[in-house]
Amino acid sequence: MAEVIQRKKRDFHHVSRGANAVLHTIAAIFSFLCVFPFLFVVIISLTDEKTLATDGYRLIPAKWSLEAYKFVFQSGDTLLRSYGVTILVTVVGTLVSLILISLYAYAISRKSFRYRRFFSVFAILTMLFNGGMIPTYMVVSQLLGLKDTLWALILPLAMNAFYIMILRTFYSTSVPEAIIESGRIDGAGDFYIFLRIVLPLSLPGLATIGLFSTLGYWNDWFNALLYIDNPNLVPLQSMLMRIESSIQFIQQNSANSSLSMAALQSIPQDTSRMAMVVLATLPIIFAYPFFQRYFVQGLTVGAVKE
Amino acid sequence: MAAFFKNLIRNKVMLFMVLPGAIWFFFFSYLPLVGTIVAFKQYRFNREGFWASISKSEWVGWDNFKFLFSTNDAYTITRNTLLYNLAFIILGLILSVAMAVLLSELVGKTMAKIYQTGMFLPYFLSWVIVGYFAFSFLSMDRGMINQILGWFGAEPVQWYSDPKYWPYILVFVSLWKSVGYNSVVYLASIMGIDKSLYEAAMIDGASKWQQIKNITIPMLSPIIIIMTLLAVGRIFYADFGLFYQVPRDSGTLYSVTNVIDTYVYRGLKTTGEIGMSTAAGLYQSVVGFVLVIVSNFVVRKIDKDSALF
Amino acid sequence: MSKGKKSFSFALAMLTAFALVLSACGGGNKDAEGSGSGSSGSSEKPVNLIWYTIGTPQKDVDKVMAEVSKYTQEKINATVTMKMIDWGDYQQKMQVNVASGEPMDIMFTSAGGFDYVQNARKGAFMELDDLLDKYGQGIKDTIDPAFLEGSKVDGHNYGIPANKELPQQEVWRFNQNLVDKYKLDTSNVRSLDSIEPLLKAIKEKEPNVTPFAMDKNYVPYIPYDYIIQNLPMAVKLDTTDYKIVDILETPEMKQALTTMHKYYQAGYVAPEAATTGSTSDLMTSGNWFMDRAQTQPLADNTWSASYGYPVKSTPASDAIITNTSVQGSIMAISANSEHPEKAMEFLNLLNTDPVLRNMVDSGIEGTHYKKVDDKHIENLPEGKNYDMPSYSLGNNMLLYLNPNDPDDKWEQFKKFNAEGKDSPILSFNFDSTKVATEMAAVQNVKEQFWASLMTGTVDPETYLPKAIAAFKQAGLDKVIAEAQTQLDAWKAANNNK
Structure with a gap:
């Protein structure tokens, strides 16, 4: 009997070997x-x-080459500038949205x-009905006159009623009322309580919102599509869209004018495109495995309680 | 009145806290709402600025809506939006839950972690990048799929100009991007299920399959229902990136790739008729609003805490 | 109860507060505008003119415009900011920019890109009759009257046409390096069908080269004149009854599209042509064999100079003077311009002053080009950072000559202009306001079918009937009927003259 249970127990934990x-x-x-x-695109590049x-795009190409990366780095300031724009927008945007949302x-x-x-309803209403893209x-x-400014990339994504609701739920579940009360008895002001007591306690919630926000900014191309014409303010994702029709976008905006006509004629156009895709994706590839769990929490933290 | 100001002063710190956010909502949510009245106007820009442009444009009543519904476009974009979203919701749910259950049954947790990390990747990529990925497979002369077809002696397919394949391609790409993420979310819930339930079932001699059917799925059902209803509430809104980036804005494919969101955007770009595009956007907002309200009502019935409001 | 009332009064207070914020915002803008326009009138502060033009954005635009501004500030107390929008995007971006009131003073417009007549009617441009009289005397003296006359809409000028070639003639352009390499004979080429042996030869010998380069705006040439560029309404060039037809239903178009599809399937056309916004990558790399373009006298020299390798062309059509060619390059002043007078002064200077015109065209002497003699110039290596389309930037006849150009280049232009044949519907401008909604619907249908049909991407056997039906459903017949009525009236009026 004991043996049977033993076996069944293993059954519960493990499906059969096959x-x-x-x-x-x-x-x-x-x-x-x-x-x-992604691996395929790396190979193509x-x-x-x-x-x-x-031969077309092959898994095992007949001839390998690093030319595409050489070209991209030679005229690298375009890529760097786009990286810069994206990083700046992502950092400032995440900070701004964390401040707005948490307050x-x-x-x-x-x-x-x-x-x-009043303010709950004021926020929630925006989830129900929106003016749409054109208004x-x-x-x-x-x-607001934000066209062709970095603010046009930052502000439209800064707030989101859904995140506010998630965080509100998080505050009310993980910051005990008693702690706030005791702070008040000690004579602390609302703002002090928020900064010194509430924020530290709600770090996991903030991290989740912050990471969602970071991802949103990093991957945004839509606002650039609508609002950015100036080639110097083009973020990474948007630059990838522009080189789709002409790789020359890279070279036209490069300060490196040492490229001769002959060099221009030998640009590895297709592979360079894919090299840019790879370079734009790498930071995410390296970063996301470490932050996975926050993204899983995202939905469970607020919307769904266990 | 004096009491009112007194209240304001008493709440000044809190008011100060909501102020930046409230201003944001005002500009980015409520003003555009006011702007939707251009759906009833023939919009012409006025050099005096935003307000003058709106107020001085000529009223045209329902003409912009008549335009929308007089062509096939309204039907096409509504059908595409609804059917695609329906397919995404149903297939996405089945696959995600199946994958979550599968992951939970795996022996060897390190491998399971590695699989999860792999599955999670597409969620983090932008549609621009996914568009490039798709192109590496679908390009007519270089793409991998046409090369494989070539091995079997089949004619290459013009993927970007033949609409008949796109319903499948779009559903596939959408699932590819979302199933991994959703299954990991479901997996987190499965991990939260009380182990003693399984032990009891096991003592009763329940098979693995019976355990899944009678314990795992029922325990998951609240979150399944809620996630699904949330998605149903958004069924009138399409994922712009999927429908714009992946088909590379190819005109021939519009009959199966044009959704309300892309239609509004293209209206702005090709005809510059702001009134007409806004009308299409307003149509989406109104129907979308009704659906959100209804689905939220249903969520409330099921689990009050999970409702949005 | 009282709680509800309170929250209502609170909401009211919030609204008032926001209204204050808002009016402060609006007021801020007003002030900025006020000071801007005020300065143009009284003080010495120079006015900055914003100029939108077509072409692949060039790296050195700002650098050159700084030089240009120095010059113009001295001459007319104005500085210039140029914004370039790429060929494929121009139409769409300008549509949005104008509709949303982006600040701008001068903009490029033409029959083909950002439609001149339609937008003039929509009120995008300022009516220039008075300004021309006041500040544009130089323009009136130098520009061929046929241009000024041909760019009138309802009897008024809304833009300054560039003085250039008057007729429109299509040519096949060849990458001469490849022609020489394989000793190909291009002399007998003219029709769309006649290029097939050449394409075939190149496809076999140079698999890496795109035999027939084109972007999504390509349309095969057939002898019709379009009522509106690239919408399927046209009149046959040798018409007698002035009947407007749906060009997709003509046997010529069907034939041309069938040929295009054959070429596409044979791999002569790039697989993604229907979604390609620009062929500039091909032009830079030289990996193309032929394409179709509009010519002007001695165009081969211009092209060769700008690409850095020899390009030669042979005619693909007659030289016809059409609305499209007369309105092929126009600079309009935005209806929202804050400084219309200065803008007109600038346009006058641009069209009459060789120093300014050449600076805008070729950049800075010694940096982008050097003078060979007093008429001819040569591009320096830096020149590729400022490679501008000449046709879109005002009076061509002031320009320096390319190294190989004969001294009498502009005489040849005048001859070419005199020899062009008039299109039957030259100077008829369709007013589409009565059928505005149908026009919008027709535009949407065009987006869907046009590029893939014209580039040969899809089979006309199945797609042409579909496209024709879709256009009909969108109300094309009604638009054509309206255009026909106007054309008949126009014809009656013109015969009476």
């Missing part, structure tokens, strides 16, 4: 499918341009705030 192999295979294949396109023209969410989570209902475009470009 089934386990099948499951592993399925998961491995799916996981590989998710990563494969390392292919010799001429080989590419005759707003905290205020409407406090029962002592007389107008909390927003008109406000940003005409009324």
Whole structure:
């Protein structure tokens, strides 16, 4: 009897060996499918341009080459400038949105705030009904005059009622009212309590919101599509869109004018495009495995309680 | 009145805290809402600025909406938006849950972690990059798929000009990007299920399959229902990037790739008729609003805490 | 109850506060505008003119414009900021810029890119009759009257046309390096069908070269004149009854599209042509064999100079004077311009002053080009950082000559202009305001079918009927009927003259 239970217990923990192999295979294949396109693009970027023209995109190219990366780095200041724009927008944007969201969410989570209902509704309404792309475009470009400025990349993504609701829930579940009360008894002001007590306690929540926000800024191309014409303010993703039609975007905006006509004629056009894609993706590839769990939390933290 | 100011002063710190956010909402959410009245106007820019442009444009009543519904466009974009989203929701749900259950049953947790990390990758990539990925497979003369077709002696396919493949391509790409992420989220919930339930089932002699059917899925159902209803509430809004970047804005494909969001954007770009494009956007907002309200009502019935409001 | 009232009064207070913020914002703008326009009238502060023009953005634009501004500030107390928008994007970006009121003073417009007549009617441009009289005497004296006359809309000028070639003639351009390498004969080429042997030869011998280069705006040439550029309404060039037809239903177009599709399938056309915004990558790399372009006298020299390798061309059509060619390059003053007078002064200077005109065209002497003699110039290596399209920047006949150009280049232009044949519908301008919604719908249909049909990407057997039906459904027949009525009236009026 004991032996039977023993065996069953193993059954509960483990599927049979054969089934386990099948499951592993399925998961491995799916996981590989998710990563494969990136690897493929890396391979394309390392292919010799001429080989590419005759053979097409091959998994194992007949001839490898680093020319594309050489070219990209030679005229590298375009790539660097776009990196700079993206990093600046991402950092400033994340900070701005964290400040706006955490303050707003905290205020409407406090029962002592007389107008909390009003401001809760004020935020929630924006989730239900929006003016849409064109009126927003008109406000940003005409009324606020943000066209061709970095603010046009930062501000439209700075707030989001959904994040406010997530964070409000987080405050009310993970910051005990008693702590705030004790702070108050000690004579601390609301702002002091927020900074010194509430913020430290809600770091995990803030980290989650902050990372979502970071990802949003890093991957944004839509606002650049609408608002940015100046080639010097083009973020990475948008630059990738522009070189789709002409790789010369890189060279035209490069301060390195030593490229001769002959050099221009031998630009490895297709492989350079893919090299840019690889270079724009690398930071994410390296960073995301470390932050995975926050992204999983994102949905569970606020929207769904266990 | 005096009491009112007194209240303001008493709440000044909190008011100060909400102020920046409230200003943001005002400019980026409420003013555009006011701007939607150009859907009823023939919009002409006026050099006096934003307000003058709106107020001095000529009223045209429902003409802009008539335009939208007089052509096939309204039907096409509504159908595309709804059907694609429906496919994404249903197939996405089935695959994500299946993958989550599968991951939870794996023996060898290190491998499971590695798989998860791999599956998670597409979620972090922008649509621009996914568009490049798709191109490396679908390019007519160089793409991998046409090369593979070539091995079997098949004719190369003009992927970017033949609409009949795109419903499948778009669904595939969308699932590719989202299933990994969603399954990891579901997996987190499965991990939270009380282990003693399984032990009890096991003592009753339940098979693995029975355990999944009778314990895992029912325990997951609240989060499944809520995630699904949230998605249903957004069913009238399409993922602009998917429909704009992946088909490379190819005109021939519009019949199967044009959704409300891309239609609004293209209206602005090709005809410059701001009134007409805004009308299409307003149509989306109104129907979308109704759907959000209805789905939120349903969520509330199921789990009050999960409702948005 | 009282709680509700309070929160209402609070909402009211919030609104007032925001209204204050808002009016402060608006007021800020007003002030800025006020000081800007005020200075132009009274003080010595120079006015800055914002100038949108077509072409691949060049690296040294700002540098050259700084020089230009020094010059213009001295002459007319104005400085210039130039904004370039790439060929494929110009139409769409300008549409949005104008609709949303981006600040601008001068903009490029033409029959083909950012439609001159339609936008003049929509009120995008300032009517220039008075300004021309006041500040544009030089323009009136130098520019061929056929241009000024041909660019009138409803009897008024809305832009300053560039003095250049008057007729429009299509040519096949060849990358001469490849022609020489394979000793190909291009002398007998003219029709779309006649280029096939050449394309075939190149495809076989140079698999890495795109035999027939084109972007998504390519349209095969057939002898019709379009009512509006690139919308399927046209009149046959040798028409007698002045009937407007749907060009997609003509046998010539069907034939041309079938040929294009054949070329596409044979791999002569780049697979992604229908979504390609620019062929500039091909032009830089020289990996193309032929394409189609509009010519002018001695164009081969210009092209060769700008690409850095020999380009030669042969005619693909007659030289016809059409609205498209007369309105092929116009500089308009924005209806929202704050400084229309200065803008006109600038345009006058640009069209009459060789120093300014050449600076805008070729950049800075000693940096971008050097003088060979007093008429001819040569590009320096830096020249590629400022490689501008000459046709879109005002009076061509003031320009320095390319090294190989004969001294009588502009005489040849005048001869070419005199020899061009008039299109039957020259100077008829369609007013589409009555069918505005149909026009918008037709535009949408065009986006869907045009590029893939014209580049041969899709089979006309199946797609041409689909496109024709879709255009009909969008109301093309109604638009054509309206255009026909106007054309008949125009014809009656013109015959009476």
